């Protein structure tokens with residue numbers, strides 16, 4: 001891969017191969033709740049994951065990704081800032097090496113141990129995920145913070161990964177990994193979910209490299225730091 005999270009290929013160098021890294025709607029951002037404008041026209045988000053069909057789970061060298069069958073509207077997110085339903089394509093995580101750094105979005109400078117991204121695409125307007133991924137209203141990613149605490153969570157359907165409250169912040173942004181397309185309507189839930197240190201340690205056992213490579217690189221700190229807001233408005237649901 002021509003990018004990573006190390007000293008030679010990390011986020012501060014991505015602009016060399018991906019100039020949009022310095023674009024006007026990059027993600028993640030630091031969310032300031034006090035300056036987020038409450039928008040009463042923002043309705044609740046609706047998640048329909050009941051018939052969700054996961055296909056596989058893989059280590060793609062940057063994260064652990066669970067892919068879903070997206071040939072129809074069986075698993076969609078709609079409502080909130082979205083004008084039509086967006087189909088669930090995959091979910092994946094970002095995390096740190098230890099402690100509470102690891103999330104991509106931060107809230108008043110506060111990081112969480114990890115961040116779950118549920119990636120959806122606008123199949124009403126676009127034929128394929130690839131096409132949607134380059135369109136300004138092509139993707140909707142639901143971000144959920146994971147906070148370390150002593151609890152356990154069972155194997156899951158994404159539905160049970162959700163916190164009790166679906167209150168959210170929303171803003172127009174980008175993919176947080178190359179190609180960094182500015183195609184994402186971000187919906188970040190305010191309430192984190194709890195995961196145990198044991199679960200976090202399982203993430204950290206994943207490798208950036210293949211098992212067979214001699215330099216076993218532990219996968220950790222696979223998060224991009226917050227990017228300039230550049231005049232964007234962050235809106236808050238009620």
Ligand SMILES: NS(=O)(=O)c1nc2c(F)c(F)c(F)c(F)c2s1
Pocket residue numbers: 090117119141174175176177178179180
């Ligand atoms: N971290 S993210 O913004 O949710 C996110 N990045 C990417 C990405 F770079 C891709 F190439 C891709 F195919 C994705 F589906 C996502 S999803």
Ligand SMILES: [Zn+2]
Pocket residue numbers: 092093094117176
């Ligand atoms: Zn992500």
